[in-house]
Amino acid sequence: MTARGSLVRRAFLNHPRRSILVAAVSAIALAATTGLTTAAWTDSEWVKSAVGVSSPGDCSTNSMFTNQAWARELHGTVLNTNLDTVAGVQGLTVLNNGTAATPTPVSAVLVPGTTDAYVTKIPVTALGSSPVNVGLGLGAPVGGLGTYTQWARSQKSGQAHGASGLVSDQTGAVDVAGTSQGAATAPKSASISLGNIVPASLSGVTLDIGALASSSAVDACVMTNGWPMLDTTPTVQRQYGIAGLDLNAAIPAVGTLSTQGATLVGAVPAQLNTFLGTTGLVNQINDGIKGIVNPLLGVLAVGSYNTTASLTTDLSGVTALMTKTISDGIVTINLGTGTVKVNIASLTGGTTGLNGMEPNHAVVLDATMTAAVTTRVTNLLDSWKTEVLDALNSALGSTKLASTTVIDLRAPIVGTPLAKITVKTGPASLAQFAGGTAPGPEVSVEVLGGGGAVAALLNTLLTTLTTSANGVVQTALTTTGFIAKSTLFNADLVSNLGTSLQLLITPVINAVGPVLTAVGTLVAINVNVQPDQSWPGTKPADVTAAVGEYNVSAIRVGLVDSAGLLSLHLGSSSAGPAALAVP
Secondary structure (H helix, E strand, O other), X not given: OOHHHHHHHHHHHHOHHHHHHHHHHHHHHHHOOOOOXXXXXXXXXXXXXXXXXXXXXXXXXXXXXXXXXXXXXXXXXXXXXXXXXXXOOOOEEEXXXXXXXXXXXOOOEEOOOOOOEEEEEEEHHHHOOOHHHHXXXXXXXHHHOOEEEEEEEEOOOOEEEEEEEOEXXXXXXXXXXXXXXXXXXXXXXXXXXXXXXXXXXXXXXXXXXXXXXXXXXXXXXXXXXXEEEEEXXXXXXXXXXXXXXXXXXXXXXXXXXXXXXXXXXXXXXXXXXXXXXXXXXXXXHHHHHXXXXXXXXXXXXXXXXXXXXXXXXXXXXXHHHHHOEEEXXXXXEEOOOOEEEEEHHHHHOEOOEOOOOOOOEEEOOOHHHHHHHHHHHHHHHHHHHHHHHHHHHHHHHHOEEEEEEEEEEEOOOOOOEEEEEEEEXXXXXXXXXXXXXXXXXXXXXEEOOOOHHHHHHHHHHHHHHHHHHHHHHHHHHHHOOOEEOOEEOOHHHHHHHHHHHHHHHXXXXXHHHHHHHHHHHHEEEEEEEOOOOOOOOOOOOOOOOOXXXXXXXXXXXXXXXXOOOEEEEEEEEEEOOOEEOOO
């Protein structure tokens, strides 16, 4: 052996493992000129265990990894029922053993153009006959497709990707807005009936969760010295989106405000008619006509004055306000259904609602939030009451008044009937009478006897009544309190209604805060749930993942002390764990 050979031999002996690795890589590199091969060997002199060698390629073409991905629109526990046991909602899992990808359930559909990506659907009716339907209702999907998508891909080259909710059937791309599915407005994905889960304290309360989606992708492959290896800090991409989160509460006081408010409005016509009595408008108009006619009678005498009047009021606009929906964008009060809705996403979130939050962000309904909602409810109802009273004033102004006065003229002493004069005013609105714009009165005469002197006197009476009768009505309205300073009002009707409505509004204001407090105390809500990241407070037992498994749920809703009754994850997806395949 030459001196050079001796040096090489000595270097090889000093670094046996490094020399074998270099030799193996060199052998594969040479073999690559005619096609990739795999080999395995044991060198008992230098190595104590088997060394596996696979076709390396790169991080997109190698076949060195086992992997998995899964997607689930719903998972967790509702009313002590594990959703894993409910047919149709178990989700989708795709395992890759380093050779091929296998889906569970086997009915999953292979995504065209792939060998390792699958998709399944959850029908809207999946929970229709299950025990959890009492506590959880699925909303209609975007575009009326009738299903929610669960998509997963697991590749033997080290990549995995899961997606669920409003996602693309082909790529798993997140589509929370639903525009690609042909919908302008995303619907609810679920409505959690808290009153059916905790009936004693939250009756009639639901959490309405808008359309949502999540996606988790991991690339566990890293090139080390030109060789695909398992990355201990892999590249992970997690996304989530929630279209909205609302708290809906049936508040009995809201229903009472609506029904009793309508009753108060319905009583207004009867209250108006009380002003037509003998001491009201009828009497005032009758006396006013007398005041015009009597000084002009001359040789005539009046047998009688007989005045009738009617008021016609259209209160439909005021009544409609008793079932109106009022909102400031955060709080919505539906008087017709007796409910209050709080937009939790906007109230507790940022400019994009609950999207873009840090992992495991807690949605907190604390005393500050409760006070803010109470203030909004107060302001909304104050504005509504003002609107009601303004509408009542407007309706009163549009109330139509018609009056008829019949004057019986007779000869003095003998009382022989000479003429009958009829004076009709209106129908015209009270506002028209108040403003002097009512149509002129209709004055007619029926001559029953007498000569030219009587005829001349009748002409004078007719002219005077034609020009003065509307003024009589205006004065009567002022005297009875309907108008003042040309502005229509009735202090009793308007102010009394305002006082009565306030008595109904106050219980509504007082009822909303306790509902929010109860939800904030009993229910925990987190978004962008990632089990491997830090959790605010004590992490619930159902928020878990294996090492190397990267999960994300768009939202989790659970009871603080009763996870069995409710610990629900919606829009969940997972990628990994990956491992080097055993040769």
